[in-house]
Amino acid sequence: MRYVLRRLPVLVITLWAAVTLNFLLPRLMPGTPAGAAVAKLAGQGSVSASQRRAIEVMLGVPHGSLASQYWQYLKAIAGGNFGISYTYFPEPVSKVIGAALPWTLALVGTVTVMAFVIGTLLGVLAAWKRGSIFDTAASVGCTFMAAFPYFWTALVLLYVFGFVAGWFPIRGGYSASVSPGWDWSFFVSALGHSVLPAFTILVSGLGGWVLGMRNNMMGVLGEDYIVFAEANGLSPRTVALRYAARNALLPGVTAFGMALGLVVGGSLLTEVVFGYPGIGYLLYNAVVNEDYPLMQALFLVITVSVLMANFVVDLIYGLLDPRVRR
Amino acid sequence: MDTRPPSQSEHAPLLTASGLEVLYEPAGGPPVHAVRGVDISIGQGQLVGLVGESGCGKSTLGYALARLLRPPARIAAGTVVFDSTDITNLDRKSLRGIRHNGLAVVLQSGMNALNPVRRVRGHFHDVLGAQQRLHAAEVDNTAETLLSQVELAPSVLDRYPHELSGGMRQRVAIALALALKPRLVVFDEPTTALDVIVQRAIMDTIARLQAEVGFTALIISHDLGLVLGATDQVWVMYAGRIVERRDSPALATGPLHPYSAALLACQGDPTAEKVELGGIPGSPPDLSKPPEGCAFAPRCWLSGPPCKEEPHEKLVGTGSVTCHMAPTKLEVPKLIRRVDGPSEPIPDSGHGAKVPTTASAAVAKGRGRHRDATTAEPLALIDVTKDFKTKRAAPSEGVQAQGLVQAVAGVSLRLEAGQAMGLVGGSGSGKTTLGRMIVGLERPSSGSITLGNLRVDKLRTRDLPRYWRRVQMVFQDPYAGLNPLHSVGYTVGRAIRNHQGLKGDDYRRELLRLFDTVGLAPPEHYAAKLPHQLSGGQRQRVVIARALAAKPQVLVADEPVSMLDVSLRAEILHLLGELRKNTGASLLYITHDLLSARLVTDQLVVLRQGHIVESGPTSSVLRSPSHPYTVELIAAIPTVQQSQTVPAGAITERPGEPV
């Protein structure tokens, strides 16, 4: 499809820019993160020359031109060689991240899509019944809901449903009695542990989508094609869904792409509160322990994931809007 | 259509409205009384036109009759009866039934009437599916038949709206309306914003369909010429009321209301030997403060003491008129006239007191201040082309697919000093691009543009402001042409400061003089206004004043009247003619409107798809065109036979009595 080919260069350039930003960040910062990281590692045990080298490639070395550093860095990235983690010594960073990534993808990915779908539907309903009690309640409620920081909602839910009511486990991704694997007991345990974090992300994210979709709908409802559809005697349902909501969805999808970064940020905080074994909790630990190699690699992984997700959203937009296709 | 017998007597009316009042109640604004006591009826099979300037309530009335009004508008009083069902307060569901039973609407211009993400086929499925249970194949068959009725190929079914031209979209909209097997179709400005030739074709299609299918139609338009040629009866609407209701031929030859007569005088035949044009000074009243007495009085040259009272409807034959003075012999003052030969703006005389020609006097005062005509230089274009890269923006920007469009394809022309040249053509013919290249807002892709011996196409950006002291432009849209946040005095003043370098008292005097010159008197009063406080015509005068501030030798006017009501056309054209005569500037007049070109230009160039297809003296090009495209352009103009006198004794004062 030509549309995909047309979008591809943007993705590649954006990815390159993100990778380069990741290269520049530790080198532009005051101090020498690489030195600090190596010193810390030395405290853990012996650091081999190759381990030391890997860290320097990632975080900056005191010698060598910037260009050659950049080249080394790109090679390392391509080989997935991000160095050694200090926190999880002597695990390599790539392995640590590899273990955490599925947790976050499963939780944040699913719930974000859910929040978008549910929020969009509620927004359509609010706009269609504009001025009704439902509309007012939804608008006011969502404004307030969207204003709470994710981590705060997480804390409150944890307190009420985890601590006071005791309905759900309050920490971790699965209970200590099961071991990760493809079996039923693990799945049930993981699901139980993800209920509160999922609910947090859903509740905090929903409001924005409801309000956004409501506004888009209000704009579209004034368009000529809505009046014409009504004049042609189409059923209110058809007008609301196939004519109004279908068009109001388009800016919503664009907004979804742009808001992904925000949602991911909020989800990270949620993971921290629940001690959920995903990327966010890992990043928190990396920061607290000044584990720069891990932190830097996590930033890259998060950024690249969001960029890829954005690319997918872009492609979906192309499917939804015939005007940008061809 | 002349053979059709006078309507009401034969059939029961299909649609009637009585005592209809419509209010807009916008949030945070005063209520607007857009329709004020309208009584009308449309007989089975009739074709009725509804005309008036914009803001007179035509669309509102049309929407009210079709029960399409939405908040903040509502029917405040009166009833609407369609096919002996009172639909005034019908709920949504029963209303759908009525629509399926034949009440259809085609919206203003139709450009946005189609769902942009749905194929044409989908639209037909929605409409036909909602109405009756049909198999997909049957729907497709019906849709193809309907499309062929509006002269579209079946392949259109698989297109998205954005892949169709404006005219094609309007045809699809008409076909969709026909799918309802309508008995009444309300057309709201069905051709506005379409290319002139396409306008004509659509009107022909509507007329043919009406004859074949036999629906009843209400055609709403601001263009009296268009409506008169296409309808049996015309309702003239002013300030929320119907002021005259007549059979079309009768209205064309003997309008009884001064407003109708004046609207008629705004029409003309550009191919006639002698062309005259009238205008209507001022603008329709603000309907949030409905006027007392006759609403037309402030603009009426016949108004007298009785007009302080609201006039009553008087029956005339099958129609009616609402004016105290009817029937008087109506002679409408003309503002501008052109006979073969030199142009001839009409001096102030006769009805002068009522005609907005303050401009003439003011221009006379300012005469001689401008640069001498002898210093003017010819403008020459040699083989000018302009290619545009077409950008197609992706959803969140980024790469674009590129194509090349040639907007102007090798145009050579010469505008002599002091000459007035018209540049005419349909939409997309490259007129505006050519104008923008001449003023230096665009650069030609190839060819040369010279003023005297200055190479305009080679000017550096920083030399352009000096060039703009010699060449200026009057923009098309007086609404987008003025920054809404600045007083118009500021806007014109900036041009004076920049181009003439005046300060202090000199500056002030020049500012007032310019406002006076364009007929905005008293100038102090107008200079302090913000654009939204002025009417469209007044804004266009400001735009002209700004262009004049540079004292240009060449004035490029890009469709200066196309966004204005026809009632303002004559005033602005008159002003342009006067200014040209008094300043000696040459004029390049860009338009799709042959009538205005005839009135203000000596030479005419006909442009089609970037090429010049014909050129020569304006009257000979228009009166004996040689290129088929020119012929087509001329044929697209609706012509009206007119005479402004009323046969005496045609009016009865007693309501209800047939004549």
Next chain:
Amino acid sequence: MRTTIFRVAATLWANRKARAGLSILFVFAAVAVLAPLLAPYSPTATNFARSAPASWSHPLGTTGSGQDALSQLLYGTRISLFVGFGAGLAATIVAMLVGVVAGYARGPIEVILGFATNLFLVIPGLPLMIVLAAYLPTRGVGTILVVVSVTGWAWGARVLRSQTATLAAREFVAAARLAGEGIWRIVWHEIVPNMVSLLAASFFGASTAAVLAEAGLEFLGLGNPSTISWGTMLFWAQNSNALLTGQWALLVAPGLCIALLASAMSLVNFGIDAIGNPRLRER
């Protein structure tokens, strides 16, 4: 420009939601200014019983290190408002410069700025802030302000860029050129005044994001834990397991304040939306 600002302000005040939002903002501003008068104790005084539950003398209880929570809450308003409006203002200025230049310029400048905007738009903000804050040697309000501003301008820049491009294509801009106006005069006198409501929207949008981001960063311990702010209150409350000891007020009060402040800013933005889009206008 000044008259436009007044006009926008008046229209805003006429909108019910915006008026509610502005009123809440005024109250917060008053609290921030009058904190020394309103607070019963010094926010840093540690001479009270530790982790005391709510009582008449300490309506919100005391913290784990024996400070009066209410006094901290009142003083904390200052930091949140300061970071919120400071970062909002900084981000809006960057957004305006980038947006207006990218929208009006042609050629490589337009492409580069447009690309940078799109890049910063999709790069997840909080992780970037975390990384930046982690590297910076000093931790405190200033650092957070800088970090939040650096990451918060892209949304506004995008909106302002497309609005600038739209306005630049309007006839009055071409007309101003023909009237002999220079490029800067066109930008500042013709284009920017027509974007006042969008600028206000970017400002309040960026401020809302800044308030939430500041709280998040401090909660993670990336601020200076000895500052008195809502974020650090939450940080300490979490670290001293305030919930588990039943001192939920330590957690609920700052959270509600953050939410109230952020919703007040959103409410103002709804009003601004309604100015631009009459269809959203309410009775």
